[in-house]
Amino acid sequence: MPTTPAELEALAAEPLKSASDLAGTFVKQDHPGVKPESEVEKILANPGFGNFFTDYMVHATWTAEKGWHNKVVEPYGPLSLDPAGSVLHYGQEVFEGLKAYRHEDGSIWTFRPSYNAARLNFSNHRLAIPEFPMDDFLASIVDLIAADSRWVPSKEGETLYLRPFIFASESFLGVRAATRYEYLLLGSPSGAYFKNGFQPINVWVEQEFHRAGNGGMGAVKTGGNYASSLLPKMEASAKGFDEVLFLDATTSTYLDELGGMNVFVVYEDGKIRTPKLTGNILPGNTRSCIMQLLTRDGVDVAEATIDLKQLLADIESGEVVEMFACGTAAVVTTIGSLTGTDFKVTLPKHDTSKAIYDELTGIQLGTRPDTFGWLYRLA
Numbered sequence: 001m002p003t004t005p006a007e008l009e010a011l012a013a014e015p016l017k018s019a020s021d022l023a024g025t026f027v028k029q030d031h032p033g034v035k036p037e038s039e040v041e042k043i044l045a046n047p048g049f050g051n052f053f054t055d056y057m058v059h060a061t062w063t064a065e066k067g068w069h070n071k072v073v074e075p076y077g078p079l080s081l082d083p084a085g086s087v088l089h090y091g092q093e094v095f096e097g098l099k100a101y102r103h104e105d106g107s108i109w110t111f112r113p114s115y116n117a118a119r120l121n122f123s124n125h126r127l128a129i130p131e132f133p134m135d136d137f138l139a140s141i142v143d144l145i146a147a148d149s150r151w152v153p154s155k156e157g158e159t160l161y162l163r164p165f166i167f168a169s170e171s172f173l174g175v176r177a178a179t180r181y182e183y184l185l186l187g188s189p190s191g192a193y194f195k196n197g198f199q200p201i202n203v204w205v206e207q208e209f210h211r212a213g214n215g216g217m218g219a220v221k222t223g224g225n226y227a228s229s230l231l232p233k234m235e236a237s238a239k240g241f242d243e244v245l246f247l248d249a250t251t252s253t254y255l256d257e258l259g260g261m262n263v264f265v266v267y268e269d270g271k272i273r274t275p276k277l278t279g280n281i282l283p284g285n286t287r288s289c290i291m292q293l294l295t296r297d298g299v300d301v302a303e304a305t306i307d308l309k310q311l312l313a314d315i316e317s318g319e320v321v322e323m324f325a326c327g328t329a330a331v332v333t334t335i336g337s338l339t340g341t342d343f344k345v346t347l348p349k350h351d352t353s354k355a356i357y358d359e360l361t362g363i364q365l366g367t368r369p370d371t372f373g374w375l376y377r378l379a
Ligand SMILES: *Cc1c(COP(=O)(O)O)cnc(C)c1O
Pocket: 097, 220, 221, 225, 257, 258, 259, 260, 261, 262, 282, 283, 284, 285, 286, 287, 326, 327, 328, 329
């Protein structure tokens, strides 16, 4: 299983089997009653984010004797879980997030799924969860889309958000890695992530709480990191801020990331920097793609240790003109201001963020050239 961001990049670059070669890995079960077309249409008219789910879901189970088995596409619905199911007690869980896009000609695609497949195992390794084969990860998306294709929106800005996850389902209260796990994949039609479109967000710089510490789980996609971010996010939200920027847990001096998005800093001279992956920062697919696109276009983009005090001084002097956050759900979000207990600075520019947003979404929607071969055809 991959244990470094470099190994994630290498696995993401490997050739993938085609959808037709993978189709049928997960066996479709009968559905007692899919949603009527009129209801699907109503949902797709204004889905929001994470509110609605498709007719089906993918499910597989792991046990020591059988490995991953019972691979099915089954009706979406509640799971049956013993109250002693270990995820409920010790949080042994990992997840991923990617999207299915409908192109102008009706075809359905996803974006660089090999990165997500590799990163699921990067997370699995840290949480002591068994490896989930990359082919099965891809096949689960192919088979869900085959069953739920009418749920992939065609309206501008809308996608089908895909949420793969694995959790420990063994009934056991002892503290050790479980001996039984479930893999699930959900589809959720999604509108624009931020309601107000490409508007600058106001960010609270969190100087008390941290989302993750050295040697912890900050680099992997697990619910626990989100649990630790909820209180600071709730407090920032009560003060009127949209998002929280976390600092390094050792010294509260350097920029880490925004709890669910990576961050970039744009200098007046055109250079762009993003925090170096310290082990407490999640290696984002969007972050990786943005670095590759900017490098392709001749921009001086690099990882760096970004000191908050220096950054604030550079914003005040005009040396730093723009900042943005990025992740699969929102793609690129430009930052309007940074506020902390004893400072507030505003960022004057947003055009680089917008250009990167347009380029990435253009590639995803098939309206701009996919020079890196990131698109994968699902149907
Ligand atoms: C998922 C996630 C990101 C963004 O990663 P993408 O692969 O670009 O979606 C950033 N930070 C955290 C903590 C995340 O969980």
